[in-house]
Amino acid sequence: MDALNNLALGFSVAFDPMNLLYVFIGVVVGTAIGVLPGLGPTATIALLLPVTLTLDPTAAVILLAGIYYGSMYGGTITSVLLRLPGEAASVVTTFDGYQMARQGRAGPALGISAIGSFVGGTVSVIGLVLLAPVLADAALAFGPPAFVALMVLGLFLVTSLGTGSTIKALCMAAVGLLLSAIGQDLVTGKPRFTFGQTSLFDGLDFVAVSMGLFGVGEILYNLEQTEKVQAFTSKIKNIWPSRKDLKDSSGAIARGSVLGFFIGILPGGGGVLSSLASYAMEKRRAKDPSRFGHGAIEGVAGPETANNASSTSGFIPLLVLGIPSNVVLxxxxxxxxxxxITPGPQMMTNHPEVFWGVIASMFIGNLMLLALNIPLVGFFVQMLRIRAGILVTFAVLVVMVGVFSISNDVFDMWVVLVFGIIGWIMKKTGFDPGPLVLAFVLGPILESSVRQSLLLSGGSFTIFVTDPISLTIFIALGAGVILGFVGRGRRRLVANKQEKVAAE
Amino acid sequence: MNKKIARTAGVFASVGIMSAAVVGCGNTAGAQSGAGYPSEKIRFIIPYAAGGPTDVTARALAPCLGKELGQSVVAENVAGGSGALGMQKLISSKADGYTVAIVSTGMTVLTPLVNGLDYSKEDITPIGVISHVPMNLVVGKDSPYKDAKAFIAAAKANPGKLNVGVSGASTPQAIELQRLEEQYGVDITVVPFDGSAGATTALLGGHADAAFINDAPEVSDRIEDGSFKALAVSSEERQKHLPDTPTLVELGYPDLTLAVTTYALAGPAGLPEEATSKLAGSLETCLKDSKTVEIIGERFVPEKFDDAETLKGILDEGATVYKTMLKK
Known part of the structure; x- marks a missing residue:
């Protein structure tokens, strides 16, 4: 009953007309910056932080939180329409979302993302209300060794994605890991591969690399194609997801909500991991996995749902433990x-109106986002009717401005261009940038966790076995790999037999 | 075939145009000096990302400084390279008093040494100290170590077995723990985590034996509610809110006083005297403004204003110690 009383308090705060207005401004700004490639929630919130100093704390957090989860909705739009993933979690959406757009199904892709995001966000808010304190403590059990196991799992998932060959995916993941080694050594603080460039001390920026490889690479590639191939205007079919689409994605959305909620709680942050895991799960469960990478709607619905669910449950470690799990938080x-107000265990008792007000506002915000996004789908799909030359030029312009805004450094704009050329060459040679970019995100977490684990254990590798969570994940991973091989072998055997039978 | 070549040429042409555009985005000129400083807005560089302790301190100060100086003080985050990017931006700007920055001992002295950068404390004009944030050596509530003596005895008995989490590699606090080992034979393993939050997480989850972290509000809250126990503080004197926690000096390590983050106001080297004294005067006034002090943290602001000379002394001491430590 306590939870209900608290929630009632929360809604009484969130329904204050001024607070409602701030939720609305937050989600609108969030959607807008999510749509503009390169301009992410981090830069926007950093910019708006001083402005919110004049607001009362609840309103300030409601506004900033709205920008955060609103941008998660918006980020999908460019991933689907232009193959421009503005944040790591949207990379997975490009696999099938962009393919759907090419097939004239941008509408259903965006529609299902909005619905999935709403469901994921709402499930997460409910989970937050009911389970936050219990889960927050449980999440602390994930120490460095457990993160090593999780990251290894993540890398396995990365290489199983996409449509190309596994070898090529592995190569790209390796390149991604190497690129992530650029910058300060995490333990000694010494610069690595920086060639004396101060701009490289913190490594390459994810947004710049991803915008280059995906967006600019794709644009350059399209420049070489004829007008006919480039245009997808003539093929726009329906704007809304059909009943069949909804039926196909309902399972993916349900699974994505739960998966995203739990992964999001981990104190190291799990945005990428949640969408990756959801994608891998859907691909595995599918009757015909070969559809994935060619416009399977589950491949959009699942990850988008998981991404939003995890961005909401990421508030659990922040609000309950005082541990922010990513830059925005x-x-x-x-x-x-x-x-x-000090976020942490005392916040719930000392500032219940802020704590519950923010949570209630997230529920309202998700509802607003759904109402906002569904009509906007039609509008954004129309954007594809704009002549490619104009649309693309504008996109590049916004990408450049956005990337520059991250740390006000011209260097990042060069990174976009250089990786754009690399992306173009990769596309021509059939390498998928997805595994590269995702490994680039997972790499630093993997490296620092491995080194922290080994420092903690005094250099002994047994820590990965003695840590129960790490052991469990590694066993599950091993079992999965073996089962995969056995399954493939058996299928080959059966296929061979059938061939023989047929030959006879 | 010709068409294909033409299209590929188009790709290169596009890249060329985009490159030219990026080159065009060079730096624009800064502000000029005029009679009667300050006559226009002042740029306030924050060499760390928004939301962190450096940012919170700077943003708390900016509006008050602006009011005192009669010109708006515009805070700007230039994050990257453990503060190096922002420092370089400060140093390369005109020494006219229209560009200042919030600096710390770490980014002024330690960062260039660790990363082999060609700037030093001589490239800035110290103006005055904003705050001193000490470190606390904390353990979890179920820790077997009741006090610092027990912890140090255990570390001496089992060299390298005790893990202490810190907020990052090559931070003043990490070096201080190395000095504890090298000068006093207390052999502990220093594990760098991602910020204070990472070290806190590791301690709460029982993955590290102790943490040596900023005495920030989120940490002192935990000490207050009993989930953390403070074993020692790094300041020269005991902290008012922790009257029973000894300092490292009291524990027999008289020179281990450098693990204190000193935030200060500074300009590029060669700042005109008029600007320096006006800025220092405004800073001193602002550090008495209750609203500003409340956000920075009352206990961090020195009771008596630490002027440019004191600040210079702190930077000099840091430089000497870090130079010898990093040579090893």
Missing amino acids: ALLFGALLVHG
Whole structure:
């Protein structure tokens, strides 16, 4: 009953007309910056942080949180329409989302993402209300060794994605890991592969690399094609997901919600991992996995749902433990501190109106986003009717501005261009940038966790076995790999037999 | 075939145009000096990302400085390279008082040494100290170590067995723990995590034996509610809110006082005297403004204003110690 009383308090705060207005501004701004490639929630929230100093703390956090989850909705749009993933979690959406758009099914892809995001976000808010304190403590059991196991799992999932050959995916993942080694050594602090460039001390920026490889690479590639191939205007079919689409994706959305919620709680952050895991799960469960990468709607619905669910449950470690699990949440942490509220175990008792008000506002915000996004789908799909030359030029312009805004450094714009050329060559030679970019994100977490684990254990590798979570994940992973091989062998055997029978 | 070549040429032409556009985005000129400083807005560089402790401190200060100086003080985050990017931006700007920055001992002295950068404390004009944030050596509530003595005895008995989480590699606090080992034979393993939050997580989850982290509000809250126990503080004198926690000095390590993050206001080297004294005067006034002090943290702001000379002394001491430590 306690939870209900608290939630009632939360809604009474969130339904205050001014707070409602801030939720609305938040989600609108969030959607808008999500749509503009390269302009992410981090830069926007950093920019707006000083403005919110004049608001009361609840309103400030409601507004900033709205921008955060709103941008998760918006990020999908460019991933689907232009193959421009603005954040790591959207990379997975490009696999099938962009293919759907090419087949004239951009509408259903965006529609199902909006619906999935709403369901995922809502499930997560409910989970947050009911389970937050219990789960927050449980999540702490994930120490460095457990993160090593999770990241290894993530890398396995990365290479099983996409449509190309596994060998090519492995190569690209390796390149991604190498690129992630650029920058300061995480343990000694010494610069690595920086060639004296101060801009490289913190490594390459994810947004710049991903915008280059995906977006600019695709644009350059399209420049070489004839007008006919480029245009997908003539093929736009329906705007809404059909009943069949909804039926096909309902399972993916349900699974994605649960998966995303749990992965999001991990104190190291799990946005990428949640969408990856959901994609891999859907591909595995599908009757015909070969559809994936060619416009399977489950491949959009699942990851988008998981992504949104995890971005909401990421508030659990922040609000309950005072641990921000990603950059955006760290900004919110700072915003609360400036207002004299310390996020952490005492927040729920000392500032219940902020704690529950923010949670209730997320529920309202998700509802607003659904109402906002569904009509917008039609509008965004129309964007594809704009002549490619104009659309593409504009996209590149926004990408450049966005990338520059991340750290006000011209260097990042060069990174976009260089990786754009690399992306173009990769596309011509049949290499998929997905595994590269995802491994690039997982790499630093893997490296620092391995080294932290080994420091903790005094250099002994047994820590990966003695840590129960790490052991469990590794056993599950091993079993999965073996089963996969056995399954493939058996299928080949059966196929061979059938061939023989047929030959006879 | 010709068409294909033409299209590929188109690709290169596009790349060329985009490159030209990027080159065009060079730096624009800064502000000029005029009679009667300050006559226009002042740029306030924050060499760390928004939301962190450096940012919170700077943003708390900016509006008050602006009011005192009669010109708006515009805060700008230039994050990257452990503060190096922002420092370089400060140093390369005109020494006219229209560009200042919030600096710390770490980014002024330690970062260039660790990364082999060609700037040093001589490239800035110290203006005055904003705050001193000490570190606390904390353990979890179920820790077997009741006090610092027990912890150090255990570390001496089992060299390298005790793990202490810190907020990052080559931070002043990480070096301080190395000095504890090298000068005093207390052999502990220093594990760098991703920020104070990472170290806190590891301690809460029982993955590290202790953490040596900023005495930030989120940490002192935990000490207050009993989920953390403070074993020692790094400041020269005991902290008011932790009257029973000894300092490292009291514990027999008289020179281990460098693990204190000192935030200060600084300009590029060769700042005109008029600007320096006006900025220092405004800073001193602002550090008495209750609203500003509340956000920065009352206990971090020195009771008596630490002027440019004091600040210079702190930077010099840091430089000497870090130079000898990093040579090893």
